[in-house]
Amino acid sequence: xxxxxxxxxxxxxxxxxxxxxxxxxxxxxxxxxxxxxxxxxxxxxxxxxxxxxxxxxxxxxxxxxxxxxxxxxxxxxxxxxxxxxxxxxxxxxxxxxxxxxxxxxxxxxxxxxxxxxxxxxxxxxxxxxxxxxxxxxxxxxxxxxxxxxxxxxxxxxxxxxxxxxxxxxxxxxxxxxxxxxxxxxxxxxxxxxxxxxxxxxxxxxxxxxxxxxxxxxxxxxxxxxxxxxxxxxxxxxxxxxxxxxxxxxxx
Amino acid sequence: xxxxxxxxxxxxxxxxxxxxxxxxxxxxxxxxxxxxxxxxxxxxxxxxxxxxxxxxxxxxxxxxxxxxxxxxxxxxxxxxxxxxxxxxxxxxxxxxxxxxxxxxxxxxxxxxxxxxxxxxxxx
Numbered sequence: 082x083x084x085x086x087x088x089x090x091x092x093x094x095x096x097x098x099x100x101x102x103x104x105x106x107x108x109x110x111x112x113x114x115x116x117x118x119x120x121x122x123x124x125x126x127x128x129x130x131x132x133x134x135x136x137x138x139x140x141x142x143x144x145x146x147x148x149x150x151x152x153x154x155x156x157x158x159x160x161x162x163x164x165x166x167x168x169x170x171x172x173x174x175x176x177x178x179x180x181x182x183x184x185x186x187x188x189x190x191x192x193x194x195x196x197x198x199x200x201x202x203x204x205x206x207x208x209x210x211x212x213x214x215x216x217x218x219x220x221x222x223x224x225x226x227x228x229x230x231x232x233x234x235x236x237x238x239x240x241x242x243x244x245x246x247x248x249x250x251x252x253x254x255x256x257x258x259x260x261x262x263x264x265x266x267x268x269x270x271x272x273x274x275x276x277x278x279x280x281x282x283x284x285x286x287x288x289x290x291x292x293x294x295x296x297x298x299x300x301x302x303x304x305x306x307x308x309x310x311x312x313x314x315x316x317x318x319x320x321x322x323x324x325x326x327x328x329x330x331x332x
Numbered sequence: 333x334x335x336x337x338x339x340x341x342x343x344x345x346x347x348x349x350x351x352x353x354x355x356x357x358x359x360x361x362x363x364x365x366x367x368x369x370x371x372x373x374x375x376x377x378x379x380x381x382x383x384x385x386x387x388x389x390x391x392x393x394x395x396x397x398x399x400x401x402x403x404x405x406x407x408x409x410x411x412x413x414x415x416x417x418x419x420x421x422x423x424x425x426x427x428x429x430x431x432x433x434x435x436x437x438x439x440x441x442x443x444x445x446x447x448x449x450x451x452x453x454x455x
Contacts, residue, residue: 110387113417114343117438121349124442130356153439160419218421 102163109160116156119149158292172302176325177215179245179252180206186224187243190232198237201228204244211324213252215303220322223296223307227256227318230293234316235260250324251305257317268311272297334360335454338379340370340397341415342388346438350383350415353443354450366390367397379410380454383446384432386416386423398430411453415446 194201300307305322341347364370386394411433
């Protein structure tokens with residue numbers, strides 16, 4: 082095949098891929114419209130807006146609502162993956178001060194954690210934290226998702242701690258909760274595409290619902306790592322991101 | 333006096349649900365399926381807040397409508413909630429740049445939460 086032919090074929094493939102992406106995006110948004118209608122109607126039934134329910138009716142509607150929420154999360158994740166796959170979200174790395182970023186995210190979740198009676202605390206570091214090279218929007222999404230998860234899998238009276246410490250050449254941003262933990266059988270699967278643990282305490286939280294698979298991908302694109310430990314008394318997620326190394330170090 | 337809400341949403345079923353919820357929460361609600369209807373309603377109705385979908389028929393999408401509303405002196409500061417199922421960052425940024433007060437993805441919120449946000453914005 083000549084270079085020209087290859088180029089043509091490449092262009093055709095590229096176009097086809099773009100079209101597929103568009104179809105996924107359009108379908109996703111249309112599916113969301115139906116899912117919204119279901120969500121609202123089920124909620125109205127459960128709120129007794131249409132009259133009293135028998136215990137069985139209420140249980141069934143709750144199940145239906147949970148299933149619907151699951152599909153809503155899947156669609157959100159599919160749309161995010163679709164965007165990521167077509168390279169529509171290139172990374173832009175800039176030197177970033179992590180502490181103000183964390184403060185901003187904690188602030189976003191203040192009213193939600195207050196409403197749920199979960200204490201959300203930022204353990205402000207005593208020492209200076211070195212800057213990191215980050216795509217600030219994407220790192221924001223990662224931390225936001227981890228805090229969102231921590232709140233989702235916690236119940237009234239639980240606590241969520243966010244802290245940051247330098248560890249070797251990295252900074253370790255940790256999100257620790259005193260919630261229900263990740264069931265042992267789920268621990269090996271949480272970083273797979275489209276995974277949802279089914280023991281969430283509440284639905285409808287702030288996060289973009291992109292899932293831990295995408296979070297891990299984003300952190301790895303920062304040459305970092307996303308790990309966790311979990312018991313029945315809560316989970317801790319660690320986002321490890323390399324510090325910016327000064328290239329002109331004085332000897 | 334009850335606070336007034338204008339919703340612009342072309343899906344009749346969704347529109348009906350939102351109208352029902354807001355009315356039962358004490359708001360006076362008017363609804364339009366596209367800008368031309370909304371424009372007519374605005375001749376006799378002065379909302380304290382707008383709730384607007386993004387993808388709409390009739391040649392004016394939600395973005396164009398925000399621009400149009402912000403051009404009207406009496407609504408230059410009136411809160412606008414974009415209530416859509418588009419969720420791209422660039423749609424959100426665009427809506428906010430044009431003057432939307434809040435961007436909500438429909439499938440991520442219940443109608444109770446919408447009412448909460450409406451209350452918070454017109455307080």
